[in-house]
Amino acid sequence: MDAILLQILNGLDKGSAYALIALGLTLIFGTLGVVNFAHGALFMVGAFCAVTFQRILNISFQTIDPTKKDFLGNPLKVDTTYIESWLGPNLGSGILDWAVPISILFAIPVMILIGYVMERGLIKHFYRRPHADQILVTFGLAIVLQEIIKFFYGANPIPTPAPEMFAGSFDFGAAVGLAEDTIIYPYWRLVYFLFSMGIIAAVFSFLQFTTFGMVVRAGMADRETVGLLGINIDRRFTIMFAIAAVVAGLAGLMYTPINAPNYHMGMDFLVLSFVVVVVGGMGSLSGAVLAGFLLGILESFASMKEVIAILPGINQIIIYLVAIIILLTRPRGLMGRKGVMED
Amino acid sequence: MSDIKITRRGILKGGTIAGAGLAMPTIFTSSAWAGGHSGFTNAPTGNTVTLGFNVPQSGPYADEGADELRAYQLAVEHLNGEGDGGMLNTFSSKALDGTGILGKKVEYVTGDTQTKSDAARASARSMIEKDGAIMITGGSSSGVAVAVQALCQEAGVIFMAGLTHSNDTTGKDKKANGFRHFFNSYMTGAALAPVLANAYGNDRKAYHLTADYNWGYTTEEAVKNSTEALGWETVAAVRTPLTQTDFSSYIAPVLQSGADVLVLNHYGGNMVNSLTNAVQFGLREKMVNDKNFEIVVPLYSRLMAKGAGANVKGIFGSTNWHWSLAQGFTDASGKKVAPDAASAAFVKSFGEKYGFPPSQAAHTCYVQTILYADACTRAKSFKPSAVGEALEGFRFDGLGNGPTLYRAEDHQCFKDVLVVRGKENPTSEYDLLEVVEITPVDQVIYDASIFGGELGGFNNGA
Numbered sequence: 125m126d127a128i129l130l131q132i133l134n135g136l137d138k139g140s141a142y143a144l145i146a147l148g149l150t151l152i153f154g155t156l157g158v159v160n161f162a163h164g165a166l167f168m169v170g171a172f173c174a175v176t177f178q179r180i181l182n183i184s185f186q187t188i189d190p191t192k193k194d195f196l197g198n199p200l201k202v203d204t205t206y207i208e209s210w211l212g213p214n215l216g217s218g219i220l221d222w223a224v225p226i227s228i229l230f231a232i233p234v235m236i237l238i239g240y241v242m243e244r245g246l247i248k249h250f251y252r253r254p255h256a257d258q259i260l261v262t263f264g265l266a267i268v269l270q271e272i273i274k275f276f277y278g279a280n281p282i283p284t285p286a287p288e289m290f291a292g293s294f295d296f297g298a299a300v301g302l303a304e305d306t307i308i309y310p311y312w313r314l315v316y317f318l319f320s321m322g323i324i325a326a327v328f329s330f331l332q333f334t335t336f337g338m339v340v341r342a343g344m345a346d347r348e349t350v351g352l353l354g355i356n357i358d359r360r361f362t363i364m365f366a367i368a369a370v371v372a373g374l375a376g377l378m379y380t381p382i383n384a385p386n387y388h389m390g391m392d393f394l395v396l397s398f399v400v401v402v403v404g405g406m407g408s409l410s411g412a413v414l415a416g417f418l419l420g421i422l423e424s425f426a427s428m429k430e431v432i433a434i435l436p437g438i439n440q441i442i443i444y445l446v447a448i449i450i451l452l453t454r455p456r457g458l459m460g461r462k463g464v465m466e467d
Numbered sequence: 468m469s470d471i472k473i474t475r476r477g478i479l480k481g482g483t484i485a486g487a488g489l490a491m492p493t494i495f496t497s498s499a500w501a502g503g504h505s506g507f508t509n510a511p512t513g514n515t516v517t518l519g520f521n522v523p524q525s526g527p528y529a530d531e532g533a534d535e536l537r538a539y540q541l542a543v544e545h546l547n548g549e550g551d552g553g554m555l556n557t558f559s560s561k562a563l564d565g566t567g568i569l570g571k572k573v574e575y576v577t578g579d580t581q582t583k584s585d586a587a588r589a590s591a592r593s594m595i596e597k598d599g600a601i602m603i604t605g606g607s608s609s610g611v612a613v614a615v616q617a618l619c620q621e622a623g624v625i626f627m628a629g630l631t632h633s634n635d636t637t638g639k640d641k642k643a644n645g646f647r648h649f650f651n652s653y654m655t656g657a658a659l660a661p662v663l664a665n666a667y668g669n670d671r672k673a674y675h676l677t678a679d680y681n682w683g684y685t686t687e688e689a690v691k692n693s694t695e696a697l698g699w700e701t702v703a704a705v706r707t708p709l710t711q712t713d714f715s716s717y718i719a720p721v722l723q724s725g726a727d728v729l730v731l732n733h734y735g736g737n738m739v740n741s742l743t744n745a746v747q748f749g750l751r752e753k754m755v756n757d758k759n760f761e762i763v764v765p766l767y768s769r770l771m772a773k774g775a776g777a778n779v780k781g782i783f784g785s786t787n788w789h790w791s792l793a794q795g796f797t798d799a800s801g802k803k804v805a806p807d808a809a810s811a812a813f814v815k816s817f818g819e820k821y822g823f824p825p826s827q828a829a830h831t832c833y834v835q836t837i838l839y840a841d842a843c844t845r846a847k848s849f850k851p852s853a854v855g856e857a858l859e860g861f862r863f864d865g866l867g868n869g870p871t872l873y874r875a876e877d878h879q880c881f882k883d884v885l886v887v888r889g890k891e892n893p894t895s896e897y898d899l900l901e902v903v904e905i906t907p908v909d910q911v912i913y914d915a916s917i918f919g920g921e922l923g924g925f926n927n928g929a
Contacts, residue, residue, distance in 0.1 A: 126723065127720065127723065130719050130720065130723075131716060131719070133719075134715045134716045134719050135716070137713075137715070138713055138715070138716075192894060193794075194894075194895070195790060195791075195793070195794070195814060195818055195823075195824045195895075195897065195898075196814070196815060196818045196819065197794075200894060200895075274525075274529065278529070278530045279525075279526070279527055279528065279529035279530045280530040280770050280771075280773060280774050281736055281739045281740070281774035281775075282774065283743075283773075283774065283775065283776025283777070283778075285776065285777070291747075292749050292752065293747065293748050293749035305722050305753060305755075306722075306723060307719075308719070308722065308748055308749055308753075309748075310747040310748055310749070312747065313715070313747070381747075382713065382743075382744075382747070383712055383713060383739075383740045383743060383744070384739050384740070384743060384774050384775070384776070386527070386736060386774075388527060388736075389712070392710070392712045423716070424715075424716035425716075427707075427716040427717055428716070428720065429703055429705045429720065432705065432706070439707075439708060440679075440708045440710075
């Protein structure tokens with residue numbers, strides 16, 4: 125029972141990342157009909173917004189400490205950040221400590237801009253082209269983006285820690301009446317899960333309860349008819365692309381304390397997220413979210429040593445195995461509508 | 468826009484095309500080894516000699532590859548009599564005089580291994596066939612080292628391995644034309660276990676997470692055998708996919724297993740992520756079996772430590788070389804160890820040229836280049852068999868690791884091994900590890916036959 129609960133919890137945060145990326149992918153696919161293989165790169169760019177913001181906050185001036193030596197035996201140059209110098213060590217270091225959450229404010233306009241430029245500058249030219257063309261151009265774009273990031277930030281992972289107060293873990297098992305230390309869970313993963321739920325709820329509410337969202341949903345169902353009503357659906361879809369970019373970017377940004385970001389992290393998530401979209405049902409937003417959590421949890425279960433002992437290698441293939449089974453038994457995916465995209 | 472027909476089949480088709488394109492090997496050639504042959508492949512005919520530096524210039528180990536390349540460029544400078552000479556001044560062999568190799572100026576070409584065996588072989592092949600490289604060196608992975616070593620054996624050129632830690636490189640996959648200066652998994656286990664037992668006691672229960680590939684297996688086996696011999700019990704050893712990025716589902720069950728030590732047989736990005744995840748789960752703050760829970764990382768690199776940030780603090784591991792040897796240190800028993808003159812010379816050369824201290828990958832690559840050049844000079848030939856014979860059984864000092872033997876039986880270097888620990892109060896982004904013990908070579912040497920394999924004979928190629 126403990127082990128099951130433990131793996132469900134572990135699957136939730138991983139599932140949160142899958143769900144957020146798949147949600148953005150589905151939004152773009154549902155509105156623009158574009159299969160965006162660069163979506164994982166947006167996740168990575170979001171993560172590097174946190175890294176960039178952290179570096180901006182850490183801009184420093186150097187002072188010489190004659191009592192210490194550097195690796196060449198010269199007097200040691202000590203870095204002091206301007207922010208600590210200007211705001212004092214307490215407030216300054218407090219802001220540095222909270223760099224990741226604060227960088228959300230930096231990332232939102234950056235991701236909107238990147239999303240807008242990406243859609244207007246490149247992707248709109250491929251709306252009427254075959255999916256193979258879309259996949260190739262967006263895949264190429266993803267590689268270009270990751271090489272740009274690698275050029276500026278290197279190939280090594282960059283540590284981007286959570287604020288000190290979320291650095292540790294808590295005893296979830298003891299909190300629910302189980303024995304001590306049976307289920308421990310890091311604070312930041314809980315934050316990530318709650319943050320994801322908030323983003324998912326915000327996107328659904330936006331689409332469900334605003335006029336803008338209603339028009340977008342109508343456009344997703346029948347773009348031509350909405351256009352005939354005199355509504356500029358293209359402009360709205362461009363905005364939806366930018367929103368999807370923000371969702372992916374924030375998912376990446378908040379993920380940085382879980383795993384140190386590197387230029388390749390988007391690719392690591394992209395393929396799995398496409399599987400999530402297909403399993404959830406192409407074009408189904410709720411399907412993407414459900415499948416994200418489901419596959420995240422299944423992946424966690426498959427990595428239990430007891431499971432691996434019975435089925436060696438299952439941890440490497442579980443997601444694809446489930447995708448095959450679902451596509452064979454329910455080709456439209458878990459929540460895809462019957463007859464939609466089944467040919 | 469209404470004429471867009473979106474189908475899942477179309478998407479899968481497109482994805483297949485993209486995937487096939489991505490998986491296409493870089494180069495296929497079937498031509499014979501090129502070069503002006505004079506009894507051996509790529510015998511130098513002019514007044515220059517070309518070395519091939521095959522390092523990861525793209526992919527996850529690109530930063531490590533960049534450091535290797537810096538070291539190679541520095542070695543070429545020193546061989547050609549430029550710069551301050553670096554470790555040529557401290558090297559026990561005085562055959563090299565700064566006039567290149569055997570009077571020929573050293574030039575070099577580079578290849579990108581991408582840390583993929585097929586790409587590494589293609590770039591090595593290209594450097595041998597098209598550029599006339601007489602020796603290939605470099606790399607940051609055992610898979611790549613084994614693949615390129617086999618190619619060099621076939622081509623008739625010497626391979627001076629870069630960073631490769633698997634026992635197999637000079638074990639079951641050893642080749643006569645291949646030589647390794649870097650230490651291996653067995654030596655890590657033998658050096659680390661006594662330090663761990665000393666620090667954490669002999670009554671410990673270890674849980675291993677192991678990267679699911681050759682290096683992971685040999686490291687797990689080495690650490691298991693060495694720690695069990697000192698009384699530790701191995702509770703479980705779980706294989707993790709090489710592509711894994713989030714290790715939470717592997718780490719969370721560790722506390723329930725009764726283990727009080729977690730050994731992370733991971734390298735590169737795997738190590739950064741698994742260690743970060745383990746610290747997030749608060750393992751190091753837990754008491755299990757009335758002991759503090761501990762984490763061990765058998766193979767450290769400074770670049771990995773940088774990626775893991777503050778999570779490495781206090782965590783033991785091993786390394787082939789560390790720049791702090793240049794400054795001297797106080798070991799775990801409180802004994803002061805004097806600065807190493809050779810390391811100081813290398814750190815000074817490298818640091819003044821590039822502005823930061825060299826990594827262990829840079830060190831081993833620099834040393835391999837110097838050793839190759841020295842062997843050619845002593846053998847008075849570039850012929851692989853003559854160079855190989857000059858390296859076999861060669862004892863030297865003054866290259867940063869103390870007295871060292873290039874063992875003839877398996878072409879593995881034997882020298883002292885450094886046990887390091889993540890530093891509690893680093894003074895810079897490079898000052899992340901501290902040497903706590905230099906394990907004498909006698910404690911890490913082993914019988915050459917235990918890992919199998921056949922060295923075979925030298926191949927001079929054409």
